[in-house]
Amino acid sequence: MEPALCVNGDRRIGFPIYLPEYIGIMNANLFEAGDSELDPLSLIGVPGSPYTRKMVAVLRYRRIPYRLIFSGREPADFPTSKVRLLPTFYLPGADGRLEAVTDSTPLIRRFEREYEGRSVRPANPVLAFLDSLLEDYGDEWLTKAMFHYRWAYRKDIDLAAGVLPSWGPRPLDDEALATVGKAIAERQISRLRYVGSSPRTGPMIEDSYVRFIDLFERHLSQHRYLFGGRPGAGDFAVFGQLTQLVNVDPTPMAVAAARAPRLFAWVGLTDDLCGLEPGEADWFDPAALPDTLLAILKESGRVYPPLLLANAAAATAGEATVETTIDGHAWSQQTFPYQVKCLAWLRAEYEALSAGERTMADAALAGTGWAALFSRGVASSSA
Numbered sequence: 001m002e003p004a005l006c007v008n009g010d011r012r013i014g015f016p017i018y019l020p021e022y023i024g025i026m027n028a029n030l031f032e033a034g035d036s037e038l039d040p041l042s043l044i045g046v047p048g049s050p051y052t053r054k055m056v057a058v059l060r061y062r063r064i065p066y067r068l069i070f071s072g073r074e075p076a077d078f079p080t081s082k083v084r085l086l087p088t089f090y091l092p093g094a095d096g097r098l099e100a101v102t103d104s105t106p107l108i109r110r111f112e113r114e115y116e117g118r119s120v121r122p123a124n125p126v127l128a129f130l131d132s133l134l135e136d137y138g139d140e141w142l143t144k145a146m147f148h149y150r151w152a153y154r155k156d157i158d159l160a161a162g163v164l165p166s167w168g169p170r171p172l173d174d175e176a177l178a179t180v181g182k183a184i185a186e187r188q189i190s191r192l193r194y195v196g197s198s199p200r201t202g203p204m205i206e207d208s209y210v211r212f213i214d215l216f217e218r219h220l221s222q223h224r225y226l227f228g229g230r231p232g233a234g235d236f237a238v239f240g241q242l243t244q245l246v247n248v249d250p251t252p253m254a255v256a257a258a259r260a261p262r263l264f265a266w267v268g269l270t271d272d273l274c275g276l277e278p279g280e281a282d283w284f285d286p287a288a289l290p291d292t293l294l295a296i297l298k299e300s301g302r303v304y305p306p307l308l309l310a311n312a313a314a315a316t317a318g319e320a321t322v323e324t325t326i327d328g329h330a331w332s333q334q335t336f337p338y339q340v341k342c343l344a345w346l347r348a349e350y351e352a353l354s355a356g357e358r359t360m361a362d363a364a365l366a367g368t369g370w371a372a373l374f375s376r377g378v379a380s381s382s383a
């Protein structure tokens with residue numbers, strides 16, 4: 001891949017590794033620094049990882065030079081991360097040495113601080129807050145549909161068992177492909193319960209996917225992106241999951257093809273937005289949000305916030321499993337400490353709004369399930 005295609009100048013700000021005094025450190029201990037002024041960011045990932053696709057699309061749109069190394073092909077001297085997740089970025093730490101960094105949501109915010117222009121975060125705090133809600137919904141809820149469809153249906157399992165190993169580091173003959181594919185499929189199918197997918201919850205996950213794509217399709221009949229004429233972090237989170245749901249896995253792809261042609265096209269377009277020329281006026285006015293966006297907030301609020309609350313309660317109680325009711329259906333999944341953190345981030349962003357901004361955010365969330373996360377006395381609790 002040629003990352004420099006989208007680069008039109010160096011827009012890095014406050015990024016110490018590129019200052020001359022750090023170049024020696026890089027040369028001494030890390031990779032060949034080369035011409036550090038133009039060194040792209042390195043990340044490892046694979047095309048079948050929604051979060052890799054989310055981040056690569058952000059980098060392209062933001063015209064941040066990058067070097068995507070397919071997982072398994074990373075140089076042996078790359079630092080290792082505590083938790084091996086895709087994508088993993090290699091970024092300078094406080095001492096200037098590269099460290100392995102994961103987690104797309106804080107990484108997007110870090111890149112907002114370190115690279116100027118072409119922001120994926122609305123300047124208006126209310127809009128930015130709503131963007132965070134949809135980013136989290138994409139990352140943490142829509143991913144359930146992605147994982148469920150891929151590993152619940154024979155047709156999807158068979159395709160994924162052939163394709164996923166082929167995204168790996170070396171060529172595989174038929175026998176090796178069958179062996180590795182079977183091992184991956186067995187491992188992932190056994191993990192379905194972690195994300196809450198089971199024969200009991202499957203229909204509910206699928207209904208929520210269908211409702212979401214129908215509502216997004218309606219929104220796209222009037223608007224280019226969730227928050228107006230330019231993409232926010234929420235668009236990229238949703239996009240990441242849809243790269244698989246709409247472009248890879250046959251069952252959800254057929255659903256989207258039958259009902260959402262604009263959405264189908266949107267996934268293709270959003271993959272590479274380096275040619276878009278966004279302006280500040282392209283964001284919606286938070287005081288006049290279109291009904292189609294409010295409907296998406298309502299849909300996401302119907303399913304995801306109840307899980308966030310139940311997960312936080314289960315974590316506080318030290319329970320290994322979340323047992324709750326979502327959208328009138330029994331729900332059970334492994335307790336996720338990470339989603340406790342997500343809830344805390346969303347609450348902190350809400351708390352940071354001024355009183356006037358909070359009133360505006362409350363108006364957008366009125367009648368949606370999201371309001372339950374931020375009601376008085378709840379928002380400041382530590383869950």
Ligand SMILES: N[C@@H](CCC(=O)N[C@@H](CS)C(=O)NCC(=O)O)C(=O)O
Nearest residue numbers: 049050051084085086087103104105
């Ligand atoms: N919260 C992380 C999630 C990243 C993630 O879960 N990546 C998946 C691949 S898409 C992964 O590496 N899972 C570990 C595994 O499958 O073993 C992010 O936003 O980057």
